Amino acid sequence: MRVLCTTTGSPSHGRAQLPLLRALVAAGHEVRVATTEELAPLFQQDDHHVLTCLPRFSPQEFADPAQDLAGIADAAALGPEQQQAAIVRFMIRVLSGPMAERLREALRPVALEFRPHLILRDGMDLSSCLIAEELGIPQLPTPSGASNVLDPTEIHPGLNALRAELGLPTQEDPLSIVRHGRIDYVPADFSFARHLPGPWAYRQTVNVDRDSVLPPWVAELPTDRPLVWAAIGTALPMLQKRMEEGQQLPEMPFEMPDAAKTLQSIVEAAAKLDECTVIVATSGVPVDTTALPPHVHVTDRLPQPLLLECVDLFLTHGGFNSIREALRTATPLAVLPQFGDQHPNAERVEELGLGRQITDRTPDGIAAVCRQVLADSGAAATARRARLEMLALPEIEHAVADLERLVGERA
Numbered sequence: 490m491r492v493l494c495t496t497t498g499s500p501s502h503g504r505a506q507l508p509l510l511r512a513l514v515a516a517g518h519e520v521r522v523a524t525t526e527e528l529a530p531l532f533q534q535d536d537h538h539v540l541t542c543l544p545r546f547s548p549q550e551f552a553d554p555a556q557d558l559a560g561i562a563d564a565a566a567l568g569p570e571q572q573q574a575a576i577v578r579f580m581i582r583v584l585s586g587p588m589a590e591r592l593r594e595a596l597r598p599v600a601l602e603f604r605p606h607l608i609l610r611d612g613m614d615l616s617s618c619l620i621a622e623e624l625g626i627p628q629l630p631t632p633s634g635a636s637n638v639l640d641p642t643e644i645h646p647g648l649n650a651l652r653a654e655l656g657l658p659t660q661e662d663p664l665s666i667v668r669h670g671r672i673d674y675v676p677a678d679f680s681f682a683r684h685l686p687g688p689w690a691y692r693q694t695v696n697v698d699r700d701s702v703l704p705p706w707v708a709e710l711p712t713d714r715p716l717v718w719a720a721i722g723t724a725l726p727m728l729q730k731r732m733e734e735g736q737q738l739p740e741m742p743f744e745m746p747d748a749a750k751t752l753q754s755i756v757e758a759a760a761k762l763d764e765c766t767v768i769v770a771t772s773g774v775p776v777d778t779t780a781l782p783p784h785v786h787v788t789d790r791l792p793q794p795l796l797l798e799c800v801d802l803f804l805t806h807g808g809f810n811s812i813r814e815a816l817r818t819a820t821p822l823a824v825l826p827q828f829g830d831q832h833p834n835a836e837r838v839e840e841l842g843l844g845r846q847i848t849d850r851t852p853d854g855i856a857a858v859c860r861q862v863l864a865d866s867g868a869a870a871t872a873r874r875a876r877l878e879m880l881a882l883p884e885i886e887h888a889v890a891d892l893e894r895l896v897g898e899r900a
Contacts, residue, residue: 490896493605495596495614496524496531497546498633501722501810502611503531505632508694508885509609509672511535516889523599534699542595546613573832580829581639584615585647592616593651600624606896609672612636615648618666622657627669627895629689634809634830637682641666669895672888674813676878681809681837689891692882693817701792710766710786715863717762718796718820719755719804720770721748721827722811746827751850752776755804755825758855759785765863768796794818802863803844804855807831812838819876821868823847823858842871 492513496503503524510520514537521538524531525545532539593616600608600620607626610617612633621628630636641663648666649659662668664686673688675681682688710716752774759767760782768786769776770793778787793811797803797818805811807824812834815822822844824835835846845868847858862868 490518490607490893491603491605492518492520492607492609492892493596493600493603493617494520494522494609494631495543495592495611495617496522496528497543497592497611498613498635499722499808500528500531501808502613502631502633503528504697505674505810505813506609507531507535507697509631509691509888510537512886512889513892515886518889521599521603521605523596540599542599543592544595576828577638578643580635581643582647584613584635584639585644586651588613589615589619589648589651593619593655596620597623607892612639615644615666618648619651619655619657622652622660623655629669629892630667630671632673632675632809632813634681634834636671636685637809638684638830638833640684642684674879674882674885675816676875676882678878679816679841679843679875681812681834683833683837689888690882691885691888693813693879694885695794695798695817697794698792701795703792703795706786707768707791707796710768714784715765715801716799717759717765717767717802717804717859717863718770718793718800719759719767720790720793720811721751721755721772721774721806721825722808748772748774749776751806751825751827754850754852754855756781756785756787757852758804758859761852761856762859765802765859802859804859807834807838809834816843816872816875817879819869819872821862821865821872823855823862825850825855841875842867843875844868844872 494506494510496506513520521540522532523540523542525543526541527545529539529541592614596616597620608617608621608628609631610628612630612635617628645663652659667685671685671688673690674693676690677687752771753776756769756776759769763784766784770788770790773789794814797814797820800820802823803815803820804823807826808831822838824838825847826832826835838844839846844862845858847855
């Protein structure tokens, strides 16, 4: 079986795909990964066939300022909820229009040469829906926040316009983008997908990074107090790095989060949690660590899935990959969302009772929510329930047989 996998966005998207791709390769299937230069190193450690044919992802780069940005021209004057809704509408226009068109131009030659039996696509890659329809093969989205929050009924008009333009049959059902299903690592009762049918669900994998190990200093931390892990994921630091490299992006009518400011607030909040031990990961973003109390430990990064196994609270940006890793280890969440799907994810965390969203973004506000979640026995119990349900899911290796049957039924 030949499988084409597409990956764009942040490294977390590739990390979600790696366990499945490894299982397919181990079963003797041929896998090709189409991605960006930034994300290619994620896959090369497994010796996958990697093609860096996709443009570097940023919604602004695909947008037409006169058209796609017009709907959010007054976003800066809106309240937080209205601004978030405007940003989602902008994302839908871009992903189902100019971005899908441009990605198709890059991916179609690869697909025509490789002739895959199946496409596993990034949740933000809607071009693969069109390519799969043209080739008459199934496609499934892999776990991603975009798949969870984008409403297919709103995506549908843009994709149908592209279908008509490309000479493809238009589709009546908005759920045609998941006609053959979708893959997720979250049990149905704890799903974050608001608009999609139930998934092919498999157990979240703990060992994603090869030979990951915690440094010795972690083992020497005190165990007579709560341990808090704080991190802001990979997407925001990646955007920060691009700006430091001098990349010019089109002006947006709203302010993107500043990774350095967010981290500084987190570090200052950590200093206030003197009844805890706090580890803060910076992902390489500079932060002022002068005069920090001894209970705060700042590091560039750590193997998050390993550390979460012994953490009492995860102070997170709310990326879907991080949330899944916390569910796998029954870790309650204090969510400080930054952009994109992270705001809906934070709301869903509260709905499910897995923790709380931080709305007061000051150090005092962050510290207060952390204390509330640590004292909330209900959040801890719900997190344990999520872990039990996640452990009841089949291992990712079972997906291979499911995909083989899907392809076989279509052959």
